[in-house]
Amino acid sequence: MDVCVIGGNRYFGRLLIGELRAAGAAVTVVNRGSAPPPPGVTRLLADRDDEAALRAALGDRSFDAVVDQVCYTPRQAAAAARVFAGRTRRYVMTSTVEVYAELDGAAVREEAVDPSRWPVDLALPWPDRQFRDQHYGEGKRQAEAVLARQAPFDTAFVRTAHVLGGADFTGRLAHYVERIAQGRPVLVHPEPRPASFVHAPEIAAFLARAAVAEFTGAVNAASPGTLDARELCAAIGRELGVRPRPVVGTGEALSPFSFARGYPMDTGRAQALGFRFSAIGAWLPQAVREARG
Structure with a gap:
């Protein structure tokens, strides 16, 4: 080929x-x-x-x-x-x-x-x-x-x-990993929808x-299967051994993969x-x- x-x-x-x-x-x-x-x-x-x-x-x-x-x-x-x-x-x-x-x-x-x-x-x-x-x-x-x-x-x-996974230049997963590892809040929708x-x-x-x-x-x-933003936080928290802090966003930029509609x-x-x-x-x-x- x-x-x-x-x-x-x-x-x-x-x-x-x-x-x-x-x-x-x-x-x-x-x-x-x-x-x-x-x-x-x-x-x-x-x-x-x-x-x-x-x-x-x-x-x-x-x-x-x-x-x-x-x-x-x-x-x-x-x-x-x-x-x-x-x-x-x-x-x-x-x-x-x-x-x-x-x-x-x-x-x-x-x-x-x-x-x-x-x-x-x-x-x-x-x-x-x-x-x-x-x-x-x-x-x-x-x-x-x-x-x-x-x-x-x-x-x-x-x-x-x-x-x-891999060499992700977008930094979207790293956003979650860094915040959860540092005990910082992760801003999400009130009811984030699931995504593939x-x-x-x-x-x-x-x-x-x-x-x-x-x-x-x-x-x-x-x-x-799918994950919503809260489920993604929980899965990352389990891997890091840290309890995540998903918080409903109030005017600030919401975290990537937090969606108002499902995917x-x-x-x-x-x-x-x-x-x-x-x-x-x-x-x-x-x-x-x-x-x-």
Whole structure:
């Protein structure tokens, strides 16, 4: 297999590259070069927002599969559909649980957000970073929709739960670990809603499997079960041997993973495809230790 990874410099993207290399794949990484790639990997420098530069960097290369770690907008997706036409037979986009952000309640199945029918508006100010960040879930939904309808190759969308563990540059789990270890309060909603989570090494392994698989369309990727912010505090407290202090926030910034709406995901399709994620309790202690440093 010859696999192209767009992005891959940070967090589970580097774990993904390791998984692909361990499986014997030749890996080419396309990014802006903010960090050196792992050994044995071909690196091409390009800003994926610059379509001409991306096309030039690729030259005449072709790939068995592409895994796109950094597709956030429909404009990026449309450019990828054009640039990789004739270069690959399969395109895996790393998507997110945030595509379900307007939903709440029971575990959500993939068909709740159908890329083949989701409306797309390319005229929105997607190049603006602030707009993009404020509309993260919608950008991912529209990116999926563009690839599903315009790409001349097979497409799959891995909707990842909230990722914990490993070299997490976001600092979200570390926020909890540091506060609980120091006996400081953790600010949460009055009634925080449950969310799905996944371990960084397991989402990397799933993406590597997806690159060589045959399925198309969306698939949820999450550990079984959920945690709300208070339950997350309790689990971290048990690992640290400290009683946590979750406190209802009063105007201050609430802690990450404290949600007013639920983010539970149904993973029946991933299981049917032969991939079973570990229970949260099996890997969370390790993630806590890594976050503590």
